[in-house]
Amino acid sequence: MATDVKAPGTAARSAPFRYRITVAYDGSQYAGWQVQPAHMTVQQRLEEVLASLSGETVKIHGSGRTDQGVHAEGQVAHFDLMKRWQPPVLHKGLNALLPADIRVLRVARAKADFHARRSARKKEYRYIIWNGEVMDPCRRFYATHVRRPLDVKVMQAAAHELVGRHDFAAFTANPNRIVESTVRKIEYLNVRKQGPLITVTVASEGFLYKMVRSICGLLIRVGEGAVTPQEVREILASRLRTARVPTAPPEGLSLWRVWY
Amino acid sequence: MATDVKAPGTAARSAPFRYRITVAYDGSQYAGWQVQPAHMTVQQRLEEVLASLSGETVKIHGSGRTDQGVHAEGQVAHFDLMKRWQPPVLHKGLNALLPADIRVLRVARAKADFHARRSARKKEYRYIIWNGEVMDPCRRFYATHVRRPLDVKVMQAAAHELVGRHDFAAFTANPNRIVESTVRKIEYLNVRKQGPLITVTVASEGFLYKMVRSICGLLIRVGEGAVTPQEVREILASRLRTARVPTAPPEGLSLWRVWY
Numbered sequence: 222m223a224t225d226v227k228a229p230g231t232a233a234r235s236a237p238f239r240y241r242i243t244v245a246y247d248g249s250q251y252a253g254w255q256v257q258p259a260h261m262t263v264q265q266r267l268e269e270v271l272a273s274l275s276g277e278t279v280k281i282h283g284s285g286r287t288d289q290g291v292h293a294e295g296q297v298a299h300f301d302l303m304k305r306w307q308p309p310v311l312h313k314g315l316n317a318l319l320p321a322d323i324r325v326l327r328v329a330r331a332k333a334d335f336h337a338r339r340s341a342r343k344k345e346y347r348y349i350i351w352n353g354e355v356m357d358p359c360r361r362f363y364a365t366h367v368r369r370p371l372d373v374k375v376m377q378a379a380a381h382e383l384v385g386r387h388d389f390a391a392f393t394a395n396p397n398r399i400v401e402s403t404v405r406k407i408e409y410l411n412v413r414k415q416g417p418l419i420t421v422t423v424a425s426e427g428f429l430y431k432m433v434r435s436i437c438g439l440l441i442r443v444g445e446g447a448v449t450p451q452e453v454r455e456i457l458a459s460r461l462r463t464a465r466v467p468t469a470p471p472e473g474l475s476l477w478r479v480w481y
Numbered sequence: 482m483a484t485d486v487k488a489p490g491t492a493a494r495s496a497p498f499r500y501r502i503t504v505a506y507d508g509s510q511y512a513g514w515q516v517q518p519a520h521m522t523v524q525q526r527l528e529e530v531l532a533s534l535s536g537e538t539v540k541i542h543g544s545g546r547t548d549q550g551v552h553a554e555g556q557v558a559h560f561d562l563m564k565r566w567q568p569p570v571l572h573k574g575l576n577a578l579l580p581a582d583i584r585v586l587r588v589a590r591a592k593a594d595f596h597a598r599r600s601a602r603k604k605e606y607r608y609i610i611w612n613g614e615v616m617d618p619c620r621r622f623y624a625t626h627v628r629r630p631l632d633v634k635v636m637q638a639a640a641h642e643l644v645g646r647h648d649f650a651a652f653t654a655n656p657n658r659i660v661e662s663t664v665r666k667i668e669y670l671n672v673r674k675q676g677p678l679i680t681v682t683v684a685s686e687g688f689l690y691k692m693v694r695s696i697c698g699l700l701i702r703v704g705e706g707a708v709t710p711q712e713v714r715e716i717l718a719s720r721l722r723t724a725r726v727p728t729a730p731p732e733g734l735s736l737w738r739v740w741y
Binding site for chain 1: 505581584586735
């Protein structure tokens with residue numbers, strides 16, 4: 222019947238198509254992921270490029286924010302377009318228009334109920350420390366320089382104290398503003414050493430604001446001998462954010478992977 | 482006796498002190514190592530900083546040149562100063578004045594006959610390839626992007642053809658200008674794969690101009706299936722530089738270590 226034959230344009234306008242993208246970025250030149258006034262962000266750059274490519278005004282939803290200077294190897298985001306695109310065409314078009322510090326790794330069609338933040342089951346972050354007297358100049362934007370030799374064994378013992386379900390109020394930057402629960406479950410928190418590089422890998426179903434950098438800041442203090450694993454347990458139990466938990470610098474951090 | 486007691490200034494002025502430094506640099510912003518007019522180079526930056534620190538006009542001698550955009554994890558250089566410095570003081574002073582993309586890793590006193598280039602026994606270079614559809618944005622200045630999947634096994638077979646003492650005239654950029662012999666001995670040439678990263682490691686007592694990038698350029702062609710290991714043997718035997726041997730881009734290359 223004639224009413225079942227829709228012009229592509231008409232069909233598109235009545236129900237938009239949802240797309241899911243995986244994005245890697247060098248966060249050095251951006252004021253983080255989320256759009257904000259007067260500073261360029263990764264989300265804003267992606268929205269600009271997507272608008273210029275598609276001719277549509279698009280809002281992009283990320284799996285979560287990353288702070289200024291933080292990188293991503295596998296940020297995931299979704300957006301809706303009225304036009305139906307072949308994912309490879311959208312993929313090539315985006316990378317052709319994006320600057321070299323933002324790369325789209327994958328583009329896929331997504332179901333209408335897929336939501337990059339709300340559908341996420343688990344996230345992994347990696348934090349890279351260059352532990353040596355002099356910083357490697359080629360890693361200065363991608364690792365945090367810690368001069369004092371770190372004791373990785375004691376960092377591993379302290380990390381062990383944080384794995385599992387706990388109230389992480391002592392590990393978030395502004396607990397007063399948070400209405401929701403500060404209980405989170407850390408699935409794994411590993412510390413590995415390869416020469417002067419120390420990599421902290423942490424995964425959870427969800428993280429509080431600045432939680433990863435707070436954990437890494439404290440683990441660095443532990444590695445320096447300033448805090449013991451027993452004190453880490455006490456700080457966790459206190460549920461109180463104090464100066465004993467520093468926020469580690471952003472350049473060492475990367476949002477590694479999001480699971481759905 | 483009074484004539485044996487020299488004022489420090491007098492002694493210094495009559496015979497300068499030689500220093501040996503190990504330097505790492507991110508070559509992205511430099512027109513290579515060697516001083517040249519109208520472009521900033523690593524050598525020039527080091528000479529400027531050393532002059533401003535010591536008050537002496539100093540020429541720095543590197544173990545060899547690196548091209549524009551090439552990095553170093555372990556370049557070695559020497560220079561003479563009339564003043565006697567404690568190496569740690571010189572080390573701290575240099576790093577305090579140098580930009581973050583040049584770092585002095587070590588400073589040591591050297592004998593008067595030590596020469597960074599002429600005394601070098603062996604050098605190792607590493608060439609890093611990012612072999613994936615989309616470039617990792619955080620490696621864009623430190624690895625060469627090769628999109629087509631590379632066959633590492635066949636690259637290793639081709640590398641094997643080049644190990645040992647050969648005439649490498651086919652692997653240098655301007656053999657006509659070279660008066661000296663183009664015979665060199667490659668001690669090892671290894672190709673390793675770790676996920677999307679492929680690392681070529683090559684060591685020799687000495688390299689010809691653009692020899693490492695020519696070898697890597699050909700190995701990439703081999704990995705893409707455009708050249709066979711047998712053809713590599715023929716190209717080597719031809720001693721003729723042709724377009725079949727491309728010069729691989731500079732960003733993947735780093736001068737890794739110099740032995741004395």
